[in-house]
Amino acid sequence: QVQLVESGGGLVQAGGSLRLSCAASVRTFSGYSMGWFRQAPGKEREFVAAISRSGATIYYEDSVKGRFTISRNNAKNTVSLQMNSLKPEDTAVYYCAGSSATYRITLQPTYEYWGRGTQVTVSS
Numbered sequence: 001q002v003q004l005v006e007s008g009g010g011l012v013q014a015g016g017s018l019r020l021s022c023a024a025s026v027r028t029f030s031g032y033s034m035g036w037f038r039q040a041p042g043k044e045r046e047f048v049a050a051i052s053r054s055g056a057t058i059y060y061e062d063s064v065k066g067r068f069t070i071s072r073n074n075a076k077n078t079v080s081l082q083m084n085s086l087k088p089e090d091t092a093v094y095y096c097a098g099s100s101a102t103y104r105i106t107l108q109p110t111y112e113y114w115g116r117g118t119q120v121t122v123s124s
Contacts, residue, residue, distance in 0.1 A: 002032065002112070004097070004098055006020060006021070006116070006118040008118060009094060009120045010120070011121045011123065014124050017083060020120070021080050024078070024079070032098040034070075034098055035097045037094070037108060038092035040089075047107070048064055048081070049061065051079065052102065068082065083120070095116075095117045096114070
């Protein structure tokens with residue numbers, strides 16, 4: 001069983017930055033692909049970013065490319081999402097997710113484990 005706990009959300013003005021972190025309670029964190037997803041009010045949850053087990057392969061949703069950076073520290077069992085140049089449309093609950101799969105890691109059904117989410121609110 002993998003437990004994921006997100007932190008770092010909050011309220012920020014447009015153009016500002018936030019760094020989300022996800023701590024994983026698991027013995028072999030390096031055995032999991034990790035992803036970040038978000039759900040805005042009234043919308044379905046969507047993919048934001050994903051990183052492979054080693055960190056060598058990274059994917060981003062088009063609207064966050066160049067603004068968000070996903071990274072992981074396998075020694076500390078953490079995955080992070082650095083969010084810069086935030087926009088009001090980035091407002092959402094952000095979820096950390098973990099998967100034992102190595103493929104299709106941009107897709108929600110690939111992920112077996114999910115955190116409870118952390119709220120990010122960007123004011124205009």
